[in-house]
Structure formats: structure tokens, C-alpha cells
Amino acid sequence: MALITWSNEYCVNINEIDEEHQELINLINNLEDAYKAWQIKLVDHSLFRWYFNEFTMFMNYHFQTEERIFKERNYRNLDYHENEYDILSTKLLETQKNIAKAEMFAAEEIINFITHWLNQHILSIFQMQAQTHAKIQKTPTEKSRFDVLDDFGELLTPA
């Protein structure tokens, strides 16, 4: 049984990104299968290592895709997106060393880590979309509560 199944809840309504997220889910499920086969000694760590490298390469490619699309769409909080990937890259590098030494604990740990990471990552895209959409919706004539306070500030400032 697959560890994660694609559902519409993951859909960010950008085809290229949704397709790549589906591929990431496939790769996570492959990692899970390779881990289980390794655990029952059906295979050694080589299969997991192979899928792990596939996942790492695809994740790097996916990061480039998202950076390009988010910039094209003027999404806000791109720093958060970069930071998310830095954290994941550090973890992947650490895991790569442990997997090369055939440390089985590292396999289980990274599967849990990236499953949680992917959920948080998709949630953060929804947040970026909501923030960007809210900014676009606001016309120059609209006044937020803070804009009104700014106006008062100007009035109260001595000439």
C-alpha cells in the first residue's frame, strides 16, 4: 500500500507544479517500498540509495521550477520558500552519508521527514497564493485599518 496518495487537497492549481508534486509522491512511495524490501533483507541498501538519489535530483529540479513560476507570478515570501529547501537539502546531504554507510535508521527517518516536509511545503504555497491574491485584490483607493492610522499620524505631526 502506498504511503501517500495524491488527492485534490494537494492541488495548488498550477499544472506544472501539481504534476511535479505527484512525481515527488511517487518517489516517496518508491523510497518506502525500497526501505521495506531492505528491512526484510530482500535487497541490500543499494535500491534505497538509488531511489534516494532519484528523489534528491528531482527535488533540485522541482525547486528551480517553483522559483521560476513564483517569480513570474510575483509571489510574496520567496525567502521562506528558499529556506524550506535549504533545510531539506541539509537533511538530504546528511542522509546521503548515512545511507552510503547502510544505516537503516536513516532511511526510516528521511521518509518521515520528507513526508512531513511535503505537507508543510504545499501548505506554504497555499499561504503564498492567499497573501499574493490579497495584495492584488487591494485597490489603491481602499484603506486598511493601518492606512487610516497612518493618515492620523500625518495629521498629528507638527508642520
Ligand SMILES: [Fe+2]
Ligand atoms: Fe513544491
